[in-house]
Amino acid sequence: xxxxxxxxxxxxxxxEDYSIGEIEMIFKRAEEYxxxxxxxxxxxDDLKGKMIANLFFESSTRTRMSFSLAARRLGADTMDxxxxxxxxxxxxxxxDTARNIEAxxxxxxxxxxxxxxxPHLLSRHLNASIVNAGDGAHSHPTxxxxxxxxxxQHKGDLKNLTVALVGDILHSRVARSNINGLLKFGARVIVxxxxxxxxxxxxxxxxxxxxxxxxxxxxxxxxxMLRIQFERQxxxxxxxxHEYALLFGMNSERLARAKKDLxxxxxxxxxxxxxxxxxxxxGSNSVILEQVTNGLAIRMAVLSLIADERxxxxxxxxxxxxxIEPAAITR
Amino acid sequence: xxxxxxxxxxxxxxxEDYSIGEIEMIFKRAEEYxxxxxxxxxxxDDLKGKMIANLFFESSTRTRMSFSLAARRLGADTMDxxxxxxxxxxxxxxxDTARNIEAxxxxxxxxxxxxxxxPHLLSRHLNASIVNAGDGAHSHPTxxxxxxxxxxQHKGDLKNLTVALVGDILHSRVARSNINGLLKFGARVIVxxxxxxxxxxxxxxxxxxxxxxxxxxxxxxxxxMLRIQFERQxxxxxxxxHEYALLFGMNSERLARAKKDLxxxxxxxxxxxxxxxxxxxxGSNSVILEQVTNGLAIRMAVLSLIADERxxxxxxxxxxxxxIEPAAITR
Amino acid sequence: xxxxxxxxxxxxxxxEDYSIGEIEMIFKRAEEYxxxxxxxxxxxDDLKGKMIANLFFESSTRTRMSFSLAARRLGADTMDxxxxxxxxxxxxxxxDTARNIEAxxxxxxxxxxxxxxxPHLLSRHLNASIVNAGDGAHSHPTxxxxxxxxxxQHKGDLKNLTVALVGDILHSRVARSNINGLLKFGARVIVxxxxxxxxxxxxxxxxxxxxxxxxxxxxxxxxxMLRIQFERQxxxxxxxxHEYALLFGMNSERLARAKKDLxxxxxxxxxxxxxxxxxxxxGSNSVILEQVTNGLAIRMAVLSLIADERxxxxxxxxxxxxxIEPAAITR
Numbered sequence: 001x002x003x004x005x006x007x008x009x010x011x012x013x014x015x016e017d018y019s020i021g022e023i024e025m026i027f028k029r030a031e032e033y034x035x036x037x038x039x040x041x042x043x044x045d046d047l048k049g050k051m052i053a054n055l056f057f058e059s060s061t062r063t064r065m066s067f068s069l070a071a072r073r074l075g076a077d078t079m080d081x082x083x084x085x086x087x088x089x090x091x092x093x094x095x096d097t098a099r100n101i102e103a104x105x106x107x108x109x110x111x112x113x114x115x116x117x118x119p120h121l122l123s124r125h126l127n128a129s130i131v132n133a134g135d136g137a138h139s140h141p142t143x144x145x146x147x148x149x150x151x152x153q154h155k156g157d158l159k160n161l162t163v164a165l166v167g168d169i170l171h172s173r174v175a176r177s178n179i180n181g182l183l184k185f186g187a188r189v190i191v192x193x194x195x196x197x198x199x200x201x202x203x204x205x206x207x208x209x210x211x212x213x214x215x216x217x218x219x220x221x222x223x224x225m226l227r228i229q230f231e232r233q234x235x236x237x238x239x240x241x242h243e244y245a246l247l248f249g250m251n252s253e254r255l256a257r258a259k260k261d262l263x264x265x266x267x268x269x270x271x272x273x274x275x276x277x278x279x280x281x282x283g284s285n286s287v288i289l290e291q292v293t294n295g296l297a298i299r300m301a302v303l304s305l306i307a308d309e310r311x312x313x314x315x316x317x318x319x320x321x322x323x324i325e326p327a328a329i330t331r
Numbered sequence: 332x333x334x335x336x337x338x339x340x341x342x343x344x345x346x347e348d349y350s351i352g353e354i355e356m357i358f359k360r361a362e363e364y365x366x367x368x369x370x371x372x373x374x375x376d377d378l379k380g381k382m383i384a385n386l387f388f389e390s391s392t393r394t395r396m397s398f399s400l401a402a403r404r405l406g407a408d409t410m411d412x413x414x415x416x417x418x419x420x421x422x423x424x425x426x427d428t429a430r431n432i433e434a435x436x437x438x439x440x441x442x443x444x445x446x447x448x449x450p451h452l453l454s455r456h457l458n459a460s461i462v463n464a465g466d467g468a469h470s471h472p473t474x475x476x477x478x479x480x481x482x483x484q485h486k487g488d489l490k491n492l493t494v495a496l497v498g499d500i501l502h503s504r505v506a507r508s509n510i511n512g513l514l515k516f517g518a519r520v521i522v523x524x525x526x527x528x529x530x531x532x533x534x535x536x537x538x539x540x541x542x543x544x545x546x547x548x549x550x551x552x553x554x555x556m557l558r559i560q561f562e563r564q565x566x567x568x569x570x571x572x573h574e575y576a577l578l579f580g581m582n583s584e585r586l587a588r589a590k591k592d593l594x595x596x597x598x599x600x601x602x603x604x605x606x607x608x609x610x611x612x613x614g615s616n617s618v619i620l621e622q623v624t625n626g627l628a629i630r631m632a633v634l635s636l637i638a639d640e641r642x643x644x645x646x647x648x649x650x651x652x653x654x655i656e657p658a659a660i661t662r
Numbered sequence: 663x664x665x666x667x668x669x670x671x672x673x674x675x676x677x678e679d680y681s682i683g684e685i686e687m688i689f690k691r692a693e694e695y696x697x698x699x700x701x702x703x704x705x706x707d708d709l710k711g712k713m714i715a716n717l718f719f720e721s722s723t724r725t726r727m728s729f730s731l732a733a734r735r736l737g738a739d740t741m742d743x744x745x746x747x748x749x750x751x752x753x754x755x756x757x758d759t760a761r762n763i764e765a766x767x768x769x770x771x772x773x774x775x776x777x778x779x780x781p782h783l784l785s786r787h788l789n790a791s792i793v794n795a796g797d798g799a800h801s802h803p804t805x806x807x808x809x810x811x812x813x814x815q816h817k818g819d820l821k822n823l824t825v826a827l828v829g830d831i832l833h834s835r836v837a838r839s840n841i842n843g844l845l846k847f848g849a850r851v852i853v854x855x856x857x858x859x860x861x862x863x864x865x866x867x868x869x870x871x872x873x874x875x876x877x878x879x880x881x882x883x884x885x886x887m888l889r890i891q892f893e894r895q896x897x898x899x900x901x902x903x904h905e906y907a908l909l910f911g912m913n914s915e916r917l918a919r920a921k922k923d924l925x926x927x928x929x930x931x932x933x934x935x936x937x938x939x940x941x942x943x944x945g946s947n948s949v950i951l952e953q954v955t956n957g958l959a960i961r962m963a964v965l966s967l968i969a970d971e972r973x974x975x976x977x978x979x980x981x982x983x984x985x986i987e988p989a990a991i992t993r
Contacts, residue, residue, distance in 0.1 A: 049705040066435060105700055624766070
C-alpha cells in the first residue's frame, strides 16, 4: 500500500497530517528495525552523528526512555532536557529554551508538553525537526502508531475490524491518536466508558459511543484499555475505583464472554486490578509487552525517516550554515 | 586454579552460587580489563550492541556509576531507571516495571533493592540477565569480589590470611558477601564491633566474633573498615559516634600496633574521623582508591562473562524471537 | 598570532594563566570544530576512549549540557556527578569525592563550585585534568573565551574596540573572565551598572566604571548584557526590576542611539523584558544564539587541547599505572 508514497516530512506532529501510504512507510521501516529492538538485538549506525534532544516539559519515564533508546540503537547521540516548572503561559521562555538547545547542534527534538499545540508552535520557530511525544489531551502520534502496528501484526488488515477504546476518552491523547489512525485504516471504532468521560459529543470524531462494556464486548476484535489517569480526574467525573473496575475493567469472567481471539492492548503503565486484572494482563490475549517493543521500533522508524528527509534537503541546498530551510516552508 | 572451570551463569545473584574456579574466571578477566579502568585507559567493543539497564530501587551514586562506566568501557549502551518510592510490597508492580524495561530490548539488568531476594525474584520472571548490585542486608556480590580481588593483588593466596571486618556486621550486605567469599578462599575471618551490631549468633556464619579491636588487631593481615550506615541505625544499638571512633576507628596510634604490612580496605564513602582518620585513609596501608578502580574491572568482567554466556546459548538455540530460554532453567 | 605558541596545560582554571598565543590556539581549534557544532554536524573520534566527568556542585543545565555535548561530539564518554548539598567547608569530603570519581578512570573533570578556587584546589590533588566551569564569583573561563571568540567573528581584531559589560559586575564570574580576556587582547572595557553592583573599586581591574548606560552607549562597539542573578541579590543592593530595566535594560529606543553595528551579547538564559526586550533579543544586533553554538566549539577545543597534552606527556613517560605526573608539577 506504500507503493508510490514518499516521505517528505521534517516533523511528526499528529497522525492527521499523514496519508495511509506515509504511515505504511513508517510501519515498513519499523518492521525492518524490530529485530534490533528485542533482547540481544544489535545497534546500527543509521543516525550516527545526529543529535536528538528530549524536551519533556511533562515528566515521563517510559516514553522518554523509549525515544532515547530508539535514537541510540540507531547510533545517534541523545540529550535529555527536563525543565522544572514550565507552562505555555511563559510562551517566549518556552521557545527561548528550545532555541537555546537547538543552538547546541540538535537535529531532532522530541517534545512533550501539557499544552496542546506546543510541538506545532516549536516547529514554526525552529530549524530542528519536532517529534510530538504528547501534547496535553491532543495527540500522542507514536503511541497511536504503535497500537495500530501491533493490531496489524496480529489481525492483518484493519478494514472492518471492530476496535473498542475503553476508559477516559475525554482527556486521552492516546485515544485521539488511536481514533485518527484507526478510522484512516477503515476500522470501526467504539469508545466506551462512563458518560462523564465519554460524552455523546465524541460521535463527531466519527466513532460510536457506548457506556456499557458488556453490551459491546462480544462484537469487538480488539480492545484497548486506556490507563485511568487518576492525576487528571476532577471530582464528580469519575465513579469510585471499585465501581470503575466492576463496570469497565477487564477480567477473566468478562474475557470469557468476548471473542476467543480478542486482542487486548493497554498503553501502560497499567493499574493492575483496575483496568485489567493480573491474570488477564499476563494472559494469552494480552500484547502489552509487545507494544513496548513495537514502540521502540516505531520510534526508530520515525526518527530515521525524518533524518533521511533532513539529509535529502541538506544535499539539495548545500548551504553551509543552516542546511535546513526555515521552518515556515516545512509542514 | 580456574583451569577446567567453565562459566555458565546467566545471572550474578550471590557469591554462594559460585565455585572457586568460577570466581577465578571473574578475577582473570578483571585483570585483563584493569588497564582499561585506569585514567587514560581506552574503550573496547566487547559488549557493542548490548543494552544494560540499571534498576536502582535504592538510591546510589557510586555503585550505579561504576556499573554504567563498566558497561560503557566495553562498548555497551546503558540506561538508568530510578523508580521513585517502590517496595517489594508492590510485588507485581516491581516485576511489571522490570518486564516493561526488559521489553525495550535489555540484555542485562543491574538491580539494587531494599528487599533481600528481589534480584532472585526478577531472575525467575525475566529473560534478561540479573546482576545483584545490593539487596537489603543480604548480598552485594561485586563488592565482595572487588574486596577479595584487591586483597589478592597485595597478599597473594588468601589461605591462612587473617581478615577482620570491623563495624556494623549485622546490617551489612558488604560483610555478608565478604564473609562468603573469604571463607571460600580459605581465609580466617574475624568480625569485630559493638555486641549490638556483632551478636554472637554470627558465629554460625563460620567466623570468629570479637568486640575488642585492639585485642585482635595484632593478628590481622587485612582489616576491612565497613562504613557506619547512620541511616540504618536504630537508637540503642549504637554507641555515640565519638565512642565508636574511639573503640573501633582506625587511627595512627592503633595502626602502629598492627602488622607493618596491614592492608586497610574500606568500601566507601568513608566518614573521615569516624571509621578512619584522614592520615590513615590517605596513608600507605590504605587501598581505598584501588578498590574503586578494581570495582570497575570486576564489574566489566562480570558483565562480559554473562554476555558471553548469553551469546553462547543464543547460538545454540537460534530462536528468532527470544534467544534466551525462560528464566526457570537458568540459575 | 598563534604562530610559535605551544599548548602545554593540563588544566583550564582561569584566563589569567594564558598568553594571547595560547588563547589563539584555542580559537583556531574552535574554528575547526565549529561546523560540527551546527545542526547536521557530524561526530569525530578525537577523544575516543576518554572519560570526561562533570562535577557540578552548583546546579546548571546549560553549561553542563554544553560540556557534555562537546565531549561526546568528539567521541568521548561522559558521566555526570551532581552531589547534593556540598560546600568547601567540607574540604576533605570535596576532595574525597573527586578522587573517588577519578579512580573510576576519569581523564578530565569539568568542575563547577560555589567557592572561588575550588577547581584550583582539585588540580593540586588529582591526576585528572581540571576544567573550571565556574567557581563562585571568581572565574568562568570558557564563557569568557566564547564571548571573545564571538566578538572576533564579527569585529575582527579587538584592539581599540570599546566593550561594555552591563549589570551586576560585582558578583559576576562571567564579567571577571571577560575583563581578563578583553584587556589581554587590547580592548577598552567599560563596566556599567548601579553603584552598589559596580563599585568604584572595580577600576583596579583596569576597566572604566560607569553608572549611566545612555552616557557610554554611543561609544560602544560591543555590549554584553549580563544576566541579573536574582538569586544572588541581597536586599538593598538592587533597585526594583522595573527601575533596573528602565536604566540598564536594552530596548529599541536605546538601541537606536547606539552605533548601527553594535554587537549585542548576553550569556543567557536571559530575563526577557529585564536585561533585553524581546524585539532586541531577536533582532539583528543580537548574537545570543551564536554564543551558544560557539560555546560548544570552544569547549570542544579546550577539551581536545588538554587531551592532546595528556597524551603527549603519557608518551614521554610511558609509565604503566598513572601516565600523568602528580598534579604538583603541572600548572
